[in-house]
Amino acid sequence: MDPRITLVTLGVSDLAASIRFYRDGLGLPMRDREDDSDVAFFSLDGAWLSLYPRDLLAEDAEVAADDSGFSGITIAHNVSTKKEVDAVLDEAASSGGRVVKPAQETFWGGYSGYFADPDDHRWEVAFPQLTAD
Incomplete structure (x- = not known):
């Protein structure tokens, strides 16, 4: 593959x-x-x-169409700065989505938050701050 x-x-x-x-x-x-x-x-x-x-x-x-909760899938969109994370979350919210996890510092050293689209598909918006070893 x-x-x-x-x-x-x-x-x-x-x-x-x-x-x-x-x-x-x-x-x-x-x-x-x-x-x-x-x-x-x-x-x-x-x-x-x-x-x-x-x-x-x-x-x-060939699966049931009923909504049985969280599908176990999220979609990620990486950006270049923390400000961009906040801006994309604001854009999603003002467009009919909703912020389900406000942006915050992450355990892996980045900054991210989540929004849900009108069908509750979850998108993570992240600034994956990477540091050199």
């Missing part, structure tokens, strides 16, 4: 609301799509983010 991730698909409950959050709120560049399409793609640096209705995604993966 070639060790890389090329696409992350999030199952969403309201595609239009999620598009507004990611495109209009967070400013992610969205690929052109037909108005009646069930999927939206966002170009990221080196990968794609896809939004797809949760029930259809569950059907495609």
Whole structure:
């Protein structure tokens, strides 16, 4: 297997609301799509983010669509400064997401916090302060 991730698909409950959050709120560049399409793609640096209705995604993966709590997956977005961590968390909150863990110093020497998108997918925003040994 070639060790890389090329696409992350999030199952969403309201595609239009999620598009507004990611495109209009967070400013992610969205690929052109037909108005009646069930999927939206966002170009990221080196990968794609896809939004797809949760029930259809569950059907495609042959799993139950009911929400059973934390999925055990988070998505991380690293930035260059602590100020950027705070700014991205503020941007997410003002775009319809919610901060679920305010930014703080971490046990691993960085600075991070978490926000949840409208479907409660958890994103960590981190400044991974690295020091030379």
